[in-house]
Amino acid sequence: MAYQTVQQEYLQIPFVTRAYTTACVLTTAAVQLELITPFQLYFNPDLILRNYQVWRLITNFLFFGPVGxxxxxxxxxxxxxxxxxxxxxxxxxxxxxxxxxLFGGLLMTIFGTFVSLVFLGQAFTIMLVYVWSRRNPNVRMNFFGLLNFQAPFLPWVLMGFSLLLGNSIIVDLLGIAVGHVYFFLEDVFPNQPGGGRWLKTPFFLKMLFDTPEEDANYNPLPEERPGGFAWGEGQRLGG
Structure with a gap:
């Protein structure tokens, strides 16, 4: 019974989120079990181009380090x-x-080549946080019960926290930069005088992923609800 409940909850997670987080967890588990090593996963342009190890274009986004x-x-x-x-x-x-x-991953891969980053998963997470935060500017956040701020500051707070943990802020800056490029091209530039939409989803992706009808019984998680955790709680102003 418990297994069926867990399975049902898992299948209710939307497709892209379910696929990506599952891939990240399974990749980390495979490394922990010594089925594979990080040396087989990291981003290396030479190995990709000369030895055709194209999987590294994807696997470098899936490994977030040892369990901890x-x-x-x-x-x-x-x-x-x-x-x-x-x-x-x-x-x-x-x-x-x-x-x-795909757009964010491609841009990070190009930028990552110049800053010699070998794993880009954390930068990708910051990109997602950045896009969400800019689309929900009125949400008030609470970080570890110490800081109160509005959502657009969240990526910068995370970068400061990463610095305190001794991590390189280059990763966070890359995620913020790519997130800003996407947000500008998708949300800002099309609404400017003389602007237009440069980012257009290819038709084959729409054929593969978009369905004509939605499930009427589907109960989504509200986008403006960032929390459930002491370091990420928040509420919408005026709500």
Whole structure:
């Protein structure tokens, strides 16, 4: 009975969020069990181009380091903000959400080549947080019960926290930069005088992922609800 409940809850997670978080957890588990090593996963342009190890273009986004606080912290934020985007502003637009993944991943891969980053999963998480925060500017956040601020400051607070943990802020800055490029091209530039929509989801993605009708019984997680955790609680102003 408990297994069926867990399975039902798992299948209620929207497709993209379920697929990505599951891939991240399974990749980390495989490393912990020594079935594979991080050396087989990291981003290396030479190995990709010369030895055709193209899987590294994907696997470098799936490994977040050994199981520990940093891994758990990243998984929670990845799951929450990925799901809130998919069930919020990307509700019924799975193809557009997948296209954001592809666009963000491509841009990070290009930038990552110049800053010599070998794993880009954390930067990708920051990108998702950045896009969510800019689309929900009136949400008040509470971080560990110490800081109160509005949602657009969340990526910068996370970068400061990452610095306190001794991590490189280059990863966070990359995620913020890519998130800003996507947000500007998708949400800002099209609404400017003389602006237009540069990012258009390819038709084949819409054919693959978008369904003509939605499940009327589907109960989404509100996008403006960032919390459930002491470091990420918040409420919408005026709500």
């Amino acid at each position: 606080f940093n891994f758990l912290f990243n998984m929670i934020f990845l799951y929450r903000y990925c799901r809130m985007l998919e069930e919020g502003s990307f509700r019924g637009r799975t193809a557009d959400f997948v296209f954001m993944f």
